[in-house]
Amino acid sequence: MGKQVLFTYSNHTVLLEIPNTTCINEHAYRLLDQWQLPVFLFPKLQEALRLFFNEQIQIVADETTQLAVQPLIEGQCEIQPLLDHWFNLVQECKTYIHHLERPSDEHIFSNAFQNVLHTGNNYEMLLQLEYIYQNEIEVLLKQRDKEIQELDKEHHREMHDVVNEPTNKYPDVYVRNLAQKHMEEKQSLEAKWNSNVSSAKDRQKQQFKERVMQLHEESLVSNSLQNSNGSKMHARISAAPPSPLSVVIAVPDTTLHERRLETSYTVQLGAQLKSMYNLRLIRCDALDYCRLRTQKKENKILFEPQRLQTLMSLYTSSLCGLILLVPKRIRLSTGDIKEEFASVCERSTDFHFPSLEQQMSSIEEDCVKKANSDRLNASVSLDSNSIASKHSDTSSEESNLCSVGDFYVTRHSNLSEVHVVYHLVVNDSSLRSSTEITSRHPALFGLRNILKECCKHDITTLTLPLLLTHDMTEEMTIPWVMKRTELVLKCLKGFMMEMGTWGTNRCSTIQLVVPKNLLDQTFFQLADHVPTIFREPRTVTLQF
Amino acid sequence: MLVNNDHLGVNTFVASSHANDQCGANGLPLTPNSIIIIGRFQYLKTIEHPNLCRYIDIRKGTHERLLVISEHYERSFESLINENQLLSVEQIQQWSHQILYSLIYLQEKQLHARNLSLKNIRLTQSDQIVKIQNYGLWHMTQYATCVSFPVGDPFYLAPECFALDFTFKNLITAGNGHHEIEINDPANAKSCVWSFGIILLELCLGQRLYGKQPVAVPMSTSVRCLKLNVRSALDILLRQNTLDQDERLKRTTTQFFLPIIRKCLNVQVRDRPTFVELLTELGGKPYISPIPRSFQLTLFDGVIPVLDHNLDLIDFKNLDTSPFRCRTIDQIYYLWKLAGGDLIAVLKNAGLIKISPSISKVSKFVTDRGDVYGLQRDVNTLFDDTSFQLSLQELENRFNEMPIEMLHPLLEGGGDSEFEKRQEELDKIIERQPLAVRENDFEYQFHRLILFERLLASYPYQKERLYTEARKDIPPIYRAFVWAALLEISGNVNDVYNRINKDNIAPTVIRQIEVDIPRCHQYDELLSSPEGHRKMKNVLKGWIASHSNLVYWQGLDSLCAPFVYLNFNNEALAYASLTAFIPKYLNNFFLKDNSLIINEYLVVFSHLIAFHHPDLSNRLETIGFIPDLYAIPWFLTVFAHVFPLNKIFHLWDMLLLGGSSFPLCIGVAILTQLRLLLLKADFNECILLFSELPEIDIERCIRDSIDIFATTPRSCTYREHASDITNYQINNDLDMDPFPFSDLKSERCPRISANEIIELNDLRVQTTSLKTSKHLLIDIRSADEYMKAALPSSVNVSYDKAFDNQIRIVDNRLQQLLEKHRSSVKVVIGNKNHKQTVDFTNNLIANNHSRVCLLHKGIDVFKTTGMLYVPTPSDLP
Numbered sequence A: 001m002g003k004q005v006l007f008t009y010s011n012h013t014v015l016l017e018i019p020n021t022t023c024i025n026e027h028a029y030r031l032l033d034q035w036q037l038p039v040f041l042f043p044k045l046q047e048a049l050r051l052f053f054n055e056q057i058q059i060v061a062d063e064t065t066q067l068a069v070q071p072l073i074e075g076q077c078e079i080q081p082l083l084d085h086w087f088n089l090v091q092e093c094k095t096y097i098h099h100l101e102r103p104s105d106e107h108i109f110s111n112a113f114q115n116v117l118h119t120g121n122n123y124e125m126l127l128q129l130e131y132i133y134q135n136e137i138e139v140l141l142k143q144r145d146k147e148i149q150e151l152d153k154e155h156h157r158e159m160h161d162v163v164n165e166p167t168n169k170y171p172d173v174y175v176r177n178l179a180q181k182h183m184e185e186k187q188s189l190e191a192k193w194n195s196n197v198s199s200a201k202d203r204q205k206q207q208f209k210e211r212v213m214q215l216h217e218e219s220l221v222s223n224s225l226q227n228s229n230g231s232k233m234h235a236r237i238s239a240a241p242p243s244p245l246s247v248v249i250a251v252p253d254t255t256l257h258e259r260r261l262e263t264s265y266t267v268q269l270g271a272q273l274k275s276m277y278n279l280r281l282i283r284c285d286a287l288d289y290c291r292l293r294t295q296k297k298e299n300k301i302l303f304e305p306q307r308l309q310t311l312m313s314l315y316t317s318s319l320c321g322l323i324l325l326v327p328k329r330i331r332l333s334t335g336d337i338k339e340e341f342a343s344v345c346e347r348s349t350d351f352h353f354p355s356l357e358q359q360m361s362s363i364e365e366d367c368v369k370k371a372n373s374d375r376l377n378a379s380v381s382l383d384s385n386s387i388a389s390k391h392s393d394t395s396s397e398e399s400n401l402c403s404v405g406d407f408y409v410t411r412h413s414n415l416s417e418v419h420v421v422y423h424l425v426v427n428d429s430s431l432r433s434s435t436e437i438t439s440r441h442p443a444l445f446g447l448r449n450i451l452k453e454c455c456k457h458d459i460t461t462l463t464l465p466l467l468l469t470h471d472m473t474e475e476m477t478i479p480w481v482m483k484r485t486e487l488v489l490k491c492l493k494g495f496m497m498e499m500g501t502w503g504t505n506r507c508s509t510i511q512l513v514v515p516k517n518l519l520d521q522t523f524f525q526l527a528d529h530v531p532t533i534f535r536e537p538r539t540v541t542l543q544f
Numbered sequence B: 001m002l003v004n005n006d007h008l009g010v011n012t013f014v015a016s017s018h019a020n021d022q023c024g025a026n027g028l029p030l031t032p033n034s035i036i037i038i039g040r041f042q043y044l045k046t047i048e049h050p051n052l053c054r055y056i057d058i059r060k061g062t063h064e065r066l067l068v069i070s071e072h073y074e075r076s077f078e079s080l081i082n083e084n085q086l087l088s089v090e091q092i093q094q095w096s097h098q099i100l101y102s103l104i105y106l107q108e109k110q111l112h113a114r115n116l117s118l119k120n121i122r123l124t125q126s127d128q129i130v131k132i133q134n135y136g137l138w139h140m141t142q143y144a145t146c147v148s149f150p151v152g153d154p155f156y157l158a159p160e161c162f163a164l165d166f167t168f169k170n171l172i173t174a175g176n177g178h179h180e181i182e183i184n185d186p187a188n189a190k191s192c193v194w195s196f197g198i199i200l201l202e203l204c205l206g207q208r209l210y211g212k213q214p215v216a217v218p219m220s221t222s223v224r225c226l227k228l229n230v231r232s233a234l235d236i237l238l239r240q241n242t243l244d245q246d247e248r249l250k251r252t253t254t255q256f257f258l259p260i261i262r263k264c265l266n267v268q269v270r271d272r273p274t275f276v277e278l279l280t281e282l283g284g285k286p287y288i289s290p291i292p293r294s295f296q297l298t299l300f301d302g303v304i305p306v307l308d309h310n311l312d313l314i315d316f317k318n319l320d321t322s323p324f325r326c327r328t329i330d331q332i333y334y335l336w337k338l339a340g341g342d343l344i345a346v347l348k349n350a351g352l353i354k355i356s357p358s359i360s361k362v363s364k365f366v367t368d369r370g371d372v373y374g375l376q377r378d379v380n381t382l383f384d385d386t387s388f389q390l391s392l393q394e395l396e397n398r399f400n401e402m403p404i405e406m407l408h409p410l411l412e413g414g415g416d417s418e419f420e421k422r423q424e425e426l427d428k429i430i431e432r433q434p435l436a437v438r439e440n441d442f443e444y445q446f447h448r449l450i451l452f453e454r455l456l457a458s459y460p461y462q463k464e465r466l467y468t469e470a471r472k473d474i475p476p477i478y479r480a481f482v483w484a485a486l487l488e489i490s491g492n493v494n495d496v497y498n499r500i501n502k503d504n505i506a507p508t509v510i511r512q513i514e515v516d517i518p519r520c521h522q523y524d525e526l527l528s529s530p531e532g533h534r535k536m537k538n539v540l541k542g543w544i545a546s547h548s549n550l551v552y553w554q555g556l557d558s559l560c561a562p563f564v565y566l567n568f569n570n571e572a573l574a575y576a577s578l579t580a581f582i583p584k585y586l587n588n589f590f591l592k593d594n595s596l597i598i599n600e601y602l603v604v605f606s607h608l609i610a611f612h613h614p615d616l617s618n619r620l621e622t623i624g625f626i627p628d629l630y631a632i633p634w635f636l637t638v639f640a641h642v643f644p645l646n647k648i649f650h651l652w653d654m655l656l657l658g659g660s661s662f663p664l665c666i667g668v669a670i671l672t673q674l675r676l677l678l679l680k681a682d683f684n685e686c687i688l689l690f691s692e693l694p695e696i697d698i699e700r701c702i703r704d705s706i707d708i709f710a711t712t713p714r715s716c717t718y719r720e721h722a723s724d725i726t727n728y729q730i731n732n733d734l735d736m737d738p739f740p741f742s743d744l745k746s747e748r749c750p751r752i753s754a755n756e757i758i759e760l761n762d763l764r765v766q767t768t769s770l771k772t773s774k775h776l777l778i779d780i781r782s783a784d785e786y787m788k789a790a791l792p793s794s795v796n797v798s799y800d801k802a803f804d805n806q807i808r809i810v811d812n813r814l815q816q817l818l819e820k821h822r823s824s825v826k827v828v829i830g831n832k833n834h835k836q837t838v839d840f841t842n843n844l845i846a847n848n849h850s851r852v853c854l855l856h857k858g859i860d861v862f863k864t865t866g867m868l869y870v871p872t873p874s875d876l877p
Helices: A024-035 A039-073 A079-090 A105-117 A122-164 A172-231 A304-314 A337-347 A356-382 A429-434 A442-456 A478-499 A520-533 B032-044 B077-082 B088-107 B159-175 B191-205 B215-225 B234-240 B250-264 B276-282 B313-317 B329-338 B341-349 B393-401 B419-432 B437-439 B442-459 B463-472 B476-486 B493-499 B507-519 B529-547 B556-566 B572-583 B595-612 B615-625 B629-636 B647-657 B662-679 B681-691 B698-713 B741-746 B755-760 B783-788 B814-822 B834-846
Strands: A001-009 A012-018 A246-249 A261-269 A276-282 A295-297 A300-303 A317-325 A406-412 A420-425 A459-465 A509-514 B007-014 B053-061 B065-072 B121-123 B128-134 B776-779 B794-796 B826-829 B852-854
Touching: A001 A039, A001 B776, A012 A024, A012 A039, A012 B065, A012 B852, A024 A039, A024 B250, A024 B493, A024 B741, A039 B159, A079 A304, A079 B159, A079 B215, A105 A172, A122 A246, A122 A300, A122 A304, A261 A478, A261 A520, A276 A520, A300 A304, A304 B053, A317 A337, A317 A442, A317 B834, A337 A356, A356 A406, A406 A442, A420 B572, A429 A509, A442 A459, A442 A478, A459 B313, A459 B776, A478 A509, A509 B776, A520 B215, B007 B329, B007 B341, B032 B065, B032 B529, B053 B329, B065 B341, B077 B121, B077 B191, B088 B128, B088 B191, B088 B250, B088 B276, B121 B681, B159 B191, B159 B215, B191 B276, B215 B234, B234 B250, B250 B276, B329 B442, B329 B476, B393 B442, B442 B463, B442 B476, B463 B476, B476 B556, B476 B647, B493 B572, B507 B556, B529 B556, B529 B572, B556 B572, B556 B647, B595 B629, B595 B662, B595 B698, B595 B741, B595 B852, B629 B662, B647 B662, B647 B698, B662 B681, B741 B755, B776 B814, B826 B834, B834 B852
Parallel strands: A246 A300, A276 A509, A317 A420, A317 A459, A459 A509, B776 B794, B776 B826, B826 B852
Antiparallel strands: A001 A012, A261 A276, A295 A300, A406 A420, B007 B065, B053 B065, B121 B128
């Protein structure tokens, strides 16, 4: 963009860059040297330069402006796109948006909930409510499972009779029709129950919200009463229904976690400025972080303290996340951790967020399809030159599949210790069998992207499967475990070092989960291995 | 200074974030926009003009949010319009002059206001003085490339601005690497003339030109003017707003200004007058540059600051005597923070920041390449240019409660003795507090602030006092200047710096610098910004260009970083500080062949380790972990490569008061903290330990190094290549003088000079004996030689009888003496058989005896002094 202009001072001339980047005094000294002028000329030269630059900069600016404006004047350029561009820009300013959206229902509710949970003993009431609702759902689910089981049994018997009929009395068509009929019956039963459950959940959700809003209003009113009267009048507008149950926050029996092993480390990272992280190595079932373990003993409901903690921090800026490894298909499939996770979610109502199915289908509809078509376009434009662009074989089926390294995010309020779940897409079988995965494996990129998301969205505690698998198989020998651990930890360390540049809220607690059927001995070996990669700081010596 | 209605204000906006994982041309991740903005903001702090609101500070919130603190006034031209005031010609003229003065000033500073509007022109309480605010937004946002909102109010923007921005943004996106290259400012100063014209028109009419019409109207009107073949847009604008027949146009005020407004609203920029031309047309006095007043512009610039640099003549008239009100606005802000001011909380309460819960903002889907889907636009990040006033009432109350001793530190004694006593008591109470407490103590910092402000203003007159006070601590707000004073910088640093021709530097060196800078203290906001990189580069280039005998070694960048950080707006002072610092502490370390200097330094360092921690020295020697393996970056950067900036500041606060050997003591102090770990570690663990050095408690490190400095005889740190060698050498036989490096290397303990022994043991007094002596003087000659002549108070332990062949001590008397004098310095005195002396000391160290040193040149140096005496047999064992 720069241009050079001739600067003349008495009988000396020099070409100078416009606009100039060095300071005028420096220019002046340079010219004094160059032209071997006496130093007393400095002020004069300086002034001459100042005037020169003032003038020339204005000339250049006028030229640039002219260049930008000319196409508009001459009509080579339409005015409308320009105005549209500016109209969009202006939308970024509050002043020019007259119809600012009013706060969403979700927002109002989150505020109210936060407020209610933190005032007085309201949390007991909410927990009680939660337990009652949860119980109701569980009863429903049990009935559903029982009926389906009975139906299955009956079908089985019927089918058995038909197939084992020695005289081939029933033709094949009949058997096929029977099977068809059984399936339809089962589906309709399931559908019936599922709609029962979901309508129960909807009702509960509605009731819960109403209750919270009511409590919120009460607390507002009582606050304002207190303020106006100055007296501590506890005028309850409507007393809560007396309940025979009382809420107790208690650490649950350890028997539940019989195979749980745990060690923790405090590590520092960074060359000059050090930042602290907590690492925890845990042997347990990853879904232990999700399952609610509320129990009833006599008239007491025993809540885990973690549960209350999770509720309390739901709308704050320190959230807990969990990584689950899932297959490419978003829809539910049987026999993997996803199904198990879905059944954990199903067991109680999420009062704050849409149900897992709703969230997943919205992800599939809104995001995955768009992402896949973007990816396709990108790859097409990349090899647009090559003739063999292979976008013919992309059926609609394919467009709903994720790639390895993608992840989708669901939000939950009805899990024990987790607010946000990252479903990281992996190719399970290849991850298991191959001994040699490198740091450039897409699953590890996914892990990095997850950490980055954590930083952006205030997830400060993240739980992840250290071995990139949720259960142990026979192929996973001790050397395999050690090698995999080393790889993942080293990558993790690199990502954590990067974290500083990603955002202001670091993900400072990282929980590394290993499958619960890992041998004790291997676990201890792992526990010894962690500090060789993440160096622990020396113990602090207190001085008195 | 603050006049009664001056206040601090804060406003906030959110920088746009980069698309996922982009890298710049140098292969490093892109700098976040917020960091770019913070870097560019710093220059705005140097803007000082009576008609411009001062910019004070910028802070980073979470999620790319930025908070800008500036001078703030409630009243604006907008309030005038709302009040329907009828304005006189004189009044408008007076304001116009002020506006033009400030615009000319900005132009000289190469800044474009770009967003001149009724709202951004503020007034002091009396309505007499115009104060323009928010003028820096265009500059700090890198011409709006770092934010998603437009800079400039469309109601006031000149037609070309719309087109310029459009082409500019296209250019940037096409270039797609706007972070690496310097972008030229596309703005034209004359665009402000248009805005100025509209404002004049609005003042004359007493209403907003476009009334309450939506924002699309001024935009399209303005742009469409370009297509119409008219010289001035005035008539079109009036007609568009059905004002062309308005009665108000016929008023005398309007009639007076209308011709000028017409010129301002010329559609083509080249037809519009410049600010200076406008000023003449409006009958203003010619522009004069304002006198710089703040420390950053006056200290070390050859400008002698007036007694109270904050006052000029007009200010004297409304001088306020309250202790609070006569502080500068920077000080007020600094104290406001110390008093617990929380910007985020203030803005939240004002409703300027609304934060929706994090969980409602998480994205839904992220691809393997990191592209994010399902993220909702957070309406809370929309731009709002309202600034909010910070309440200073609390602060003022605290000021009023403050005892007078705090407010008026005395520079010269001899006044009121009782007053001085009270002040001393106050000092004593606070002195015991840890540094972190002192630095955050409101009252104490206030006291120090005034004290140092005065000491600096009088520099170098009260230099001694400055040293004494700096020994207690240095107030962070004035650290840059205090350091400069401690480094004895004088004269006009700008002049010196500008004279350096920085362009004749070998390209290889430039490349090396360019590689090193983006890796130097990048956790810091200022140093990681492109502006910070630029400044680092300039200062380094300046240093290299002006030191032709020295070269750039990696590490110079780390050394430069603290100075650039502290003097971010003053490259010249950063350069001057660096230039004074290097010969003082790193004399000749940057020679092309620096091996001699570094080797000597490291050997002296290992002597010091043996002197203070013989056990550690023995251990490290056994496993072969020598200082060459870890300590070179320590000393070459004076620990600037080892510690984060905040720790370097405290460390160097102390360092700058010490001599050239102080870094050695710091090195020993660090090892002291790591001692237990090192004693257990093997070679590999040591290497790992030093490659990722554990956190060091810096306050303890400082305390330890002062102790070490105090307990080490001065001559023990003698280095032939030190710059302050004159401190060791008085051209006397009894002092240190150069000796072969091979000798130095073969010895494990330091040498002490005869003079220092004399000094410390009062050898000149006849009555000295073993009991009064501060040192344990061990004479290792044979008893015969000893009996002929010896130093008073020395003991004779003959070399032959002291150790067995496994280097165990066999002489009982020696054992007892060493036990008894465990913590005192042990000087081994030998004669010409130097090897014996060295062996003896090495054996003592091998037996873990600390503070062992040997007499430089042996007993013979004392021969001419007449201090030797003839011992009696009772002196022998």
